[in-house]
Amino acid sequence: MILTPERRRWLIVAVIFVALVFNYLDRQIVAILKPVLKSEYQLDDSGYAMLLNLFTISYAVMYPIGGWLVDRFGPRNVMGIGIIGWSLACIGGGMARTIGMFGLSRAMLGAAEPTNYPAQLKVVAIWFPGRLRATANSLCVAGGSIGAIIAPPLIAWVAISFGWRNVFFIAGAIGLMIALAWWLVYRDPPESIRRDVEASAAKTGDGAKFTWPQLWRTRSLWGILLIRFVSDPVWYFCLFWLPGYLQEDSGLTLQQVGMVGWIPFLAADIGAIATAAWSDRMVRRGGTPLLSRKRMLTVVGLLAPLCALTPYLPSAFTTLLVFSLVAVAALSWLFTISVVIAESFPVANAASVLGIAGGCGAAGAVVFNYFVGQLIGSVGAHQIFLVMALLHPIAIVILWTMVREERVPQSPARALS
Structure with missing residues (x-):
């Protein structure tokens, strides 16, 4: 089957959807395994809160930087590197033997994850005209909330069946496979798609942008x-x-x-x-x-x-x-x-x-x-x-x-x- 640009853009949406499902699943691991991690690392509730804050602060700081990186270097490179980054951070959480190393893995996860949403929006903006843009965008970002639905039973089943560290290893390995799929599937839009998008867009100037x-x-x-x-x-x-x-x-x-x-x-x-x-x-x-x-x-x-x-x-x-x-x-x-x-x-x-x-x-x-x-x-x-x-x-x-x-x-x- 020939992969036309019209078909490719929906395949790109599918890969983004899967990436965001597992992106969200990775961030939920700590919440679902809270009792296990508190016992493993001898944490009280304030120590657990510290783990959450390491992720959240990194996430909030890197979100604006991730957006700038996408505009500067393009969605293919930034999202691909971001997926690899949060997958390796997840694997690092499974390997960590001290609370310091585990906290570092959560901070790395928070720093890598914010690349996904700006990249996803950029993809939707350059691949889809206005008449399809909201639908494509919602299908992409639905992955996050689908992750919220499947995370509790899936993480609990893996932890009970294979041990809690393997939750991190398996999730990280799946992320690396998603990164490979992204590099294989994503291309910048061809001229025919660009003309369609430009024809439907409100005029903001000839490729101009704000400083x-x-x-x-x-x-x-x-x-x-x-x-x-x-x-x-x-x-x-x-x-x-x-x-x-x-x-x-x-x-x-x-x-x-x-x-x-x-x-x-x-x-x-x-x-x-x-x-x-x-x-x-x-x-x-x-x-x-x-x-x-x-x-x-x-x-x-x-x-x-x-x-x-x-x-x-x-x-x-x-x-x-x-x-x-x-x-x-x-x-x-x-x-x-x-x-x-x-x-x-x-x-x-x-x-x-x-x-x-x-x-x-x-x-x-x-x-x-x-x-x-x-x-x-x-x-x-x-x-x-x-x-x-x-x-x-x-x-x-x-x-x-x-x-x-x-x-x-x-x-x-x-x-x-």
Whole structure:
């Protein structure tokens, strides 16, 4: 079968999807094996928190740098090296015999992983026209949340069957195979694809791009940063706080959480892909790409305030139902705000903007996690859900007032040519 450019771009999407599945699985290993690792390395909870912080700080710092590297050296090189880097870091975790070496492996994992999302966005921006971009983007980044679904049973099974160190070895080996597949499959788009993408894109100049100082003077960059800062924490709550809430407040056992706790994440994946396809359909019917994304995000964002009902819900089933809708809203925003970046900035700047925004979203999650911990320990969960209910409406206001198509200012010489 001849691999036409149209077929190749969907094969590239498939490889990115698999890479992000295992990228997310690798970062979840420590959380799932927490008791084993605490025993192995003689850690208390503060020592375990240190391991998490080594990853998180490296991740937040390297996200903007990863975006710049993608714009500078291209997605093929940066993503390929990044996959190799986090795979070797994962293998290093299995080899570590001291807490210092294990902590170093987690820091390396955090430094290597942020290359993936800016590279993925760059690929979508240069391979897919506006009418397909949101769908392609959502299919790529769905890998992360699919990883959240499969990580607990898969990691537990490998650890029980083959020993906990082999979890790291196997995951790292799979990552190296993904890196090989990436190098074999990925190519820069041919001229026919480039013409199609350029014909559908809003005009931002003849290949022009913002300089770094110019980028920071754009209103849209600050809008995107604020959106990620206020909206990302809702998704992080779904990932890291919802399982505990289902046990402590909704009455489920750990086994029951394992049986049904994946439901909101599956709903989020399906919903986020469907909403992205809906916004693409609006584009195909004549809507401008950026306006279509804004309309979809506004409608979906209005689902998020349903979380304010959580403390008053009568059962775990209703809590799961409400948070399935909230997760659809949160993940739809996380998916499609990347497309908004690609349609607000020149392609040459898109990965850098996503990198900065990703770091800002991680910072928002750190602040919110502290806020949640303080409230749960003092005045209860009601205020937490009330605050969460306000975050996406605030993001909607920012989206409509601050985010627009940014045009590179022409130099006098260019304007006269």
